[in-house]
Amino acid sequence: xxxxxxxxxxxxxxxxxxxxxxxxxxxxxxxxxxxxxxxxxxxxxxxxxxxxxxxxxxxxxxxxxxxxxxxxxxxxxxxxxxxxxxxxxxxxxxxxxxxxxxxxxxxxxxxxxxxxxxxxxxxxxxxxxxxxxxxxxxxxxxxxxxxxxxxxxxxxxxxxxxxxxxxxxxxxxxxxxxxxxxxxxxxxxxxxxxxxxxxxx
Amino acid sequence: xxxxxxxxxxxxxxxxxxxxxxxxxxxxxxxxxxxxxxxxxxxxxxxxxxxxxxxxxxxxxxxxxxxxxxxxxxxxxxxxxxxxxxxxxxxxxxxxxxxxxxxxxxxxxxxxxxxxxxxxxxxxxxxxxxxxxxxxxxxxxxxxxxxxxxxxxxxxxxxxxxxxxxxxxxxxxxxx
Numbered sequence: 558x559x560x561x562x563x564x565x566x567x568x569x570x571x572x573x574x575x576x577x578x579x580x581x582x583x584x585x586x587x588x589x590x591x592x593x594x595x596x597x598x599x600x601x602x603x604x605x606x607x608x609x610x611x612x613x614x615x616x617x618x619x620x621x622x623x624x625x626x627x628x629x630x631x632x633x634x635x636x637x638x639x640x641x642x643x644x645x646x647x648x649x650x651x652x653x654x655x656x657x658x659x660x661x662x663x664x665x666x667x668x669x670x671x672x673x674x675x676x677x678x679x680x681x682x683x684x685x686x687x688x689x690x691x692x693x694x695x696x697x698x699x700x701x702x703x704x705x706x707x708x709x710x711x712x713x714x715x716x717x718x719x720x721x722x723x724x725x726x727x728x729x730x731x732x733x734x735x736x737x738x739x740x741x742x743x744x745x746x747x748x749x750x751x752x753x754x755x756x757x758x
Numbered sequence: 759x760x761x762x763x764x765x766x767x768x769x770x771x772x773x774x775x776x777x778x779x780x781x782x783x784x785x786x787x788x789x790x791x792x793x794x795x796x797x798x799x800x801x802x803x804x805x806x807x808x809x810x811x812x813x814x815x816x817x818x819x820x821x822x823x824x825x826x827x828x829x830x831x832x833x834x835x836x837x838x839x840x841x842x843x844x845x846x847x848x849x850x851x852x853x854x855x856x857x858x859x860x861x862x863x864x865x866x867x868x869x870x871x872x873x874x875x876x877x878x879x880x881x882x883x884x885x886x887x888x889x890x891x892x893x894x895x896x897x898x899x900x901x902x903x904x905x906x907x908x909x910x911x912x913x914x915x916x917x918x919x920x921x922x923x924x925x926x927x928x929x930x931x932x933x934x
Contacts, residue, residue, distance in 0.1 A: 564925075566929055567925055567929065571875065573875070574875050574895070579804075581794035585812075586783070590783055593782050593815060593819050
């Protein structure tokens with residue numbers, strides 16, 4: 558029954574609607590690009606083999622892309638923070654207060670993570686140095702090298718996000734991303750310690 | 759939308775499978791607008807449309823190493839529609855915090871109180887609306903719609919008939 562041709566007046570309306578549909582906003586391309594980059598970095602930090610990159614492609618572009626998407630996302634959120642018709646300074650002020658609370662909580666969590674990471678790093682550093690050492694069994698050496706590479710990748714991302722936050726300290730979403738990166742690093746350092754315990758046992 | 763490029767799309771898909779970021783960028787450049795348009799019309803919320811397009815490409819990243827399809831664009835469109843349907847369902851269950859729908863374009867506002875398809879579609883029962891959007895607006899086949907909505911092709915056809923009749927009634931009534 559639906560095989561009857563569409564009413565031409567409806568077809569005209571549909572065509573008009575399609576013509577009026579806006580193109581994707583310009584920032585979406587960078588957002589998609591960075592989402593792919595973050596997915597790739599996440600895959601790497603979980604110990605899965607990252608999607609292969611072409612020879613010479615720098616690892617740091619992942620982190621740079623992450624920083625870029627954060628900038629775009631937050632810029633977009635800021636732009637849309639005051640939607641027309643929502644009227645008001647009251648909502649805006651309330652929103653800022655919520656953001657300020659979240660920011661303070663994020664900063665406290667960051668400090669906590671930084672302290673935990675410093676402790677773990679101190680313990681893990683001499684173990685990681687055994688990677689590639691002639692006295693280290695090849696299997697352990699390989700695992701340590703892999704962990705070292707993953708830690709370096711997360712470190713690069715952390716450095717990029719921290720640099721971005723230096724000039725944009727009030728951006729809560731960037732801080733959330735930073736926390737996630739800290740947690741990734743914490744997990745990796747713990748993995749180093751567990752590996753050392755296993756080998757000593 | 760690139761009309762002549764399934765071969766090019768397949769090559770790009772293969773490069774995506776090898777993890778080349780430029781290939782994802784190029785696929786986005788070719789089809790991003792078309793995918794965004796589907797999401798925009800189905801969801802009527804720009805922020806959600808952006809989220810969907812981003813999710814489509816993340817899904818592509820996850821699937822690309824093993825994905826073998828004749829028409830990558832068709833796959834991307836299906837995934838887009840699927841994610842939109844999922845969001846509509848979640849909205850219905852109250853799982854999504856909703857932002858306001860996009861405002862009507864100024865040109866349409868200025869046309870006054872005549873028939874407004876977009877608004878009229880919004881008044882259709884959910885299933886009829888989805889089928890109408892997917893079939894008449896986005897060009898999906900009944901077979902594809904049946905898969906997307908987990909209904910039979912017969913149901914898809916009957917829902918389309920229902921939607922068209924209701925819209926025709928609204929059109930002849932001169933209101934949405």
